[in-house]
Amino acid sequence: MLTRILAALAALPLFFLAVYFTPPWVLPxxxxxxxxxxxxxxxxxxxxxxxxxLLTASVLLAAAxxxxxxxxxxxLIAFVMPAAAVIFTIGIFSKGEIPWQALFGAFFSAVFLPxxxxxxxxxxxxxxGDALILxxxxxxxGTDTCAYFAGRFFGKHKLAPIVSPKKTVEGAIGGVIxxxxxxxxxxxxxxxxxxxxxSLPALAVLALVxxxxxxxxxxxxxxxxxxxxxxxxxxxxxGHGGILDRFDSVLFTAPFTELLLMYITVVL
Amino acid sequence: MLTRILAALAALPLFFLAVYFTPPWVLPxxxxxxxxxxxxxxxxxxxxxxxxxLLTASVLLAAAxxxxxxxxxxxLIAFVMPAAAVIFTIGIFSKGEIPWQALFGAFFSAVFLPxxxxxxxxxxxxxxGDALILxxxxxxxGTDTCAYFAGRFFGKHKLAPIVSPKKTVEGAIGGVIxxxxxxxxxxxxxxxxxxxxxSLPALAVLALVxxxxxxxxxxxxxxxxxxxxxxxxxxxxxGHGGILDRFDSVLFTAPFTELLLMYITVVL
Numbered sequence: 001m002l003t004r005i006l007a008a009l010a011a012l013p014l015f016f017l018a019v020y021f022t023p024p025w026v027l028p029x030x031x032x033x034x035x036x037x038x039x040x041x042x043x044x045x046x047x048x049x050x051x052x053x054l055l056t057a058s059v060l061l062a063a064a065x066x067x068x069x070x071x072x073x074x075x076l077i078a079f080v081m082p083a084a085a086v087i088f089t090i091g092i093f094s095k096g097e098i099p100w101q102a103l104f105g106a107f108f109s110a111v112f113l114p115x116x117x118x119x120x121x122x123x124x125x126x127x128x129g130d131a132l133i134l135x136x137x138x139x140x141x142g143t144d145t146c147a148y149f150a151g152r153f154f155g156k157h158k159l160a161p162i163v164s165p166k167k168t169v170e171g172a173i174g175g176v177i178x179x180x181x182x183x184x185x186x187x188x189x190x191x192x193x194x195x196x197x198x199s200l201p202a203l204a205v206l207a208l209v210x211x212x213x214x215x216x217x218x219x220x221x222x223x224x225x226x227x228x229x230x231x232x233x234x235x236x237x238x239g240h241g242g243i244l245d246r247f248d249s250v251l252f253t254a255p256f257t258e259l260l261l262m263y264i265t266v267v268l
Numbered sequence: 269m270l271t272r273i274l275a276a277l278a279a280l281p282l283f284f285l286a287v288y289f290t291p292p293w294v295l296p297x298x299x300x301x302x303x304x305x306x307x308x309x310x311x312x313x314x315x316x317x318x319x320x321x322l323l324t325a326s327v328l329l330a331a332a333x334x335x336x337x338x339x340x341x342x343x344l345i346a347f348v349m350p351a352a353a354v355i356f357t358i359g360i361f362s363k364g365e366i367p368w369q370a371l372f373g374a375f376f377s378a379v380f381l382p383x384x385x386x387x388x389x390x391x392x393x394x395x396x397g398d399a400l401i402l403x404x405x406x407x408x409x410g411t412d413t414c415a416y417f418a419g420r421f422f423g424k425h426k427l428a429p430i431v432s433p434k435k436t437v438e439g440a441i442g443g444v445i446x447x448x449x450x451x452x453x454x455x456x457x458x459x460x461x462x463x464x465x466x467s468l469p470a471l472a473v474l475a476l477v478x479x480x481x482x483x484x485x486x487x488x489x490x491x492x493x494x495x496x497x498x499x500x501x502x503x504x505x506x507g508h509g510g511i512l513d514r515f516d517s518v519l520f521t522a523p524f525t526e527l528l529l530m531y532i533t534v535v536l
Contacts, residue, residue, distance in 0.1 A: 075530070076344035077383060081523045084380060085481060088488035096430040100495030104372035111379065112352060115345060162364040213353060220356035227368030255349045262343070 004239030011237065019124070019133060028070035028121045034243055035117040036063030038251075039109040041233040041242045048105045048228065051098050054090045058106040061086060065114035070121050083110040117247075119255040128267035131190040131198065135183070136257040139210030140217070140249035142182040143175040147215065150174020164222045176211040183207035197268040206260055210253045217252030221245070272507030279505065287392070287401060296338035296389045302511055303385040304331030306519075307377040309501040309510045316373045316496065319366050322358045326374040329354060333382035338389050351378040385515075387523040396535035399458040399466065403451070404525040407478030408485070408517035410450040411443040415483065418442020432490045444479040451475035465536040474528055478521045485520030489513070 018030045039062035043049035049058065065079040087106045091098050124133045151171025159167040183206065187198045221244055225233065234242020244251075286298045307330035311317035317326065333347040355374045359366050392401045419439025427435040451474065455466045489512055493501065502510020512519075 075527075076348075077387070077523055078527055080344075080380070080383060081520070081527060084488075085484055085520060085524075088491065089484055091491050092428050092431050092484070092487045096494075100492050101369040101372065103491070104369065104376050107376050107380070108372050112348070112375070115348060119345070160360050163360050216353055216357055216360070219360045220352075223356065223359050223371070224368050226364075252349070252353060255345055256353075259343075259346055259349060 007238045007240055020130070027124060028066060028118075031070075031117045031121050032063040032066040032114075034247070035066045035114045036060070037236070038062070038113050038117070038233075038243045038247065041244045042109045042113070042224075043102075043105060045234050045242065046224070046228040046230055049098075049102045051090070051094060051102070054087065054094070054098055054102065054106055057086055057090055058110050061110040062113045065110065066118045066121070069114065069118045076115070079114070080111050083107065113251070116251040116255050119258040120250075123254065123258050123261065126261060128194075128196045128198075131194050131196040132257075132261065132266065134186070135203075135206055136210060136250055136254040138182055138186055139179055139207055139257065140214040140253040143179045143211040143214045144218070144249060146178025146182070147171040147175030150178065160219055163219050163226055167219070172215055175215060176208060179211035179214075180204055180207040199266055199268050202264050202266040205264065206257060206266065209260060210257055213256045214249035214253040217249040220252070221248035275506045275508055288398070293339075295392060296334060296386075299338075299385045299389050300331040300334040300382075302515070303334045303382045304328070305504070306330070306381050306385070306501075306511045306515065309512050310377045310381070310492075311370075311373060313502050313510065314492070314496040314498055317366075317370045319358070319362060319370070322355065322362070322366055322370065322374055325354055325358055326378050329378040330381045333378065334386045334389070337382065337386045344383070347382070348379050351375065381519070384519040384523050387526040388518075391522065391526050391529065394529060396462075396464045396466075399462050399464040400525075400529065400534065402454070402458075403471075403474055404478060404518055404522040406450055406454055407447055407475055407525065408482040408521040411447045411479040411482045412486070412517060414446025414450070415439040415443030418446065428487055431487050431494055435487070440483055443483060444476060447479035447482075448472055448475040467534055467536050470532050470534040473532065474525060474534065477528060478525055481524045482517035482521040485517040488520070489516035 018027050036059045039059045040055070043058055044055055049055045061079070061083045065083070068074050068079055084107060087103055087110065091103045120133065120136065123129060123136070126132055147167070148171065151166070151168045151174065154170040154174065155168030157169040158165070159169050159172050183203045184200055187200055187203055190196050190198055221233075225231070232241030233244035236242050237246055240246045286295050304327045307327045308323070311326055312323055317323045329347070329351045333351070336342050336347055337344075352375060355371055355378065359371045388401065388404065391397060391404070394400055415435070416439065419434070419436045419442065422438040422442065423436030425437040426433070427437050427440055451471045452468060455468055455471055458464050458466055489501075493499070500509030501512035504510050505514055508514045
């Protein structure tokens with residue numbers, strides 16, 4: 001637990017540095033790196049993809065998609081289709097070495113991961129983005145923390161025992177309630193720091209949806225780990241595991257936050 | 269071969285009816301049906317997905333995405349992310365019955381298939397869409413036919429023997445050349461029928477890219493079939509197999525055509 005807290009304390013300044021105190025190209029480049037590393041963890045560390053050509057191509061596609069989307073604002077189809085074509089072409093000419101499962105895993109990594117990481121960069125570019133960019137992180141990591149403590153104190157009924165044996169229904173509910181309270185507290189912080197007024201009902205909706213989705217994200221990544229028989233995706237962060245272990249919930253919360261922000265007014 | 273030709277002759281009028289002689293909502297609804305059926309073939313007929321809940325959800329997602337995209341012009345993220353969330357949630361609460369491969373297959377079906385079928389509808393809505401909508405079909409089916417005959421007459425070197433033992437390098441090249449010639453002939457037909465002037469160099473680019481991509485699409489769908497040990501995805505069209513057997517090349521050519529049409533001027 002101590003390693004875990006120390007590692008988090010070391011990573012947080014880096015996070016704030018990339019988001020607030022560096023030239024605007026640093027965040028998308030950092031997100032592209034994270035997306036590529038996450039694809040590497042998903043395909044190589046799990047043992048899913050053994051062919052080095054397919055692995056390299058998928059990692060590059062996952063990283064490049066974030067950059068293309070951010071700097072050229074290409075339509076999504078402009079990287080989904082080329083990604084599919086590259087991945088299948090490698091399969092076709094692999095002399096039957098690559099199993100079909102590996103191709104679908106590569107497609108998922110090259111499409112879902114950059115879309116999810118890229119959402120963080122797209123939120124930053126919105127009106128009030130400096131304040132909004134923290135919303136998915138507060139939703140995801142706030143839910144994690146509140147669910148952990150709510151589970152410890154009140155946990156009785158198992159939530160999804162096969163996927164994640166320690167999680168309880170009480171923890172999940174506590175995570176949602178805690179997340180909503182944290183998000184309302186954040187409205188006051190955002191007002192004080194950036195002089196940005198955020199709508200409390202809108203934030204409550206973001207917190208509710210974000211919290212539920214973050215738990216789905218967490219369990220989803222656990223489901224894949226469980227299926228492939230591994231404990232962690234990597235060990236890049238001491239005590240936290242790999243990028244996919246640390247960002248599992250954010251990967252789902254960030255794009256859903258982006259999606260909600262397109263349709264509801266949060267910044268007043 | 270006779271069954272094959274007769275089935276094609278029966279299907280073609282239906283195709284022209286849906287594209288040119290029905291109210292505008294018929295084409296997207298037909299594409300949504302095709303997308304849902306293709307997802308069913310990909311997941312059920314291959315034996316990839318055994319869980320009926322996941323199968324039903326994936327088929328509905330694949331069909332709904334075409335409709336949402338066409339009628340609400342939602343951003344792509346608005347169906348990719350909910351699709352991922354629904355598919356993983358079904359996995360999480362399946363009590364470990366669904367293998368991870370099935371989830372990735374479901375994600376591919378619910379994202380790639382509607383994106384590909386939807387491209388046909390999006391092309392029709394472009395300027396000169398009545399003429400442009402035939403371009404991916406001419407590229408895909410023209411390449412198929414020309415490659416078949418070029419292969420029969422000149423075929424010597426195998427192209428991808430493990431995936432598709434009958435295809436040759438000579439056939440592939442003949443397919444590309446034939447496709448370019450057909451597309452140039454089509455320019456004159458389009459001028460005569462719709463009074464639409466199409467740029468010949470631009471059409472040649474569309475034919476070249478479309479023809480190469482259509483062969484990748486054809487081999488990609490064969491790769492999956494081969495991996496799963498099946499001969500055809502279905503038998504909905506006598507002599508042709510399933511939707512995925514007939515539309516394999518179009519599935520890749522249509523979205524690439526759409527993508528090229530965004531950046532090059534074809535209609536003069």
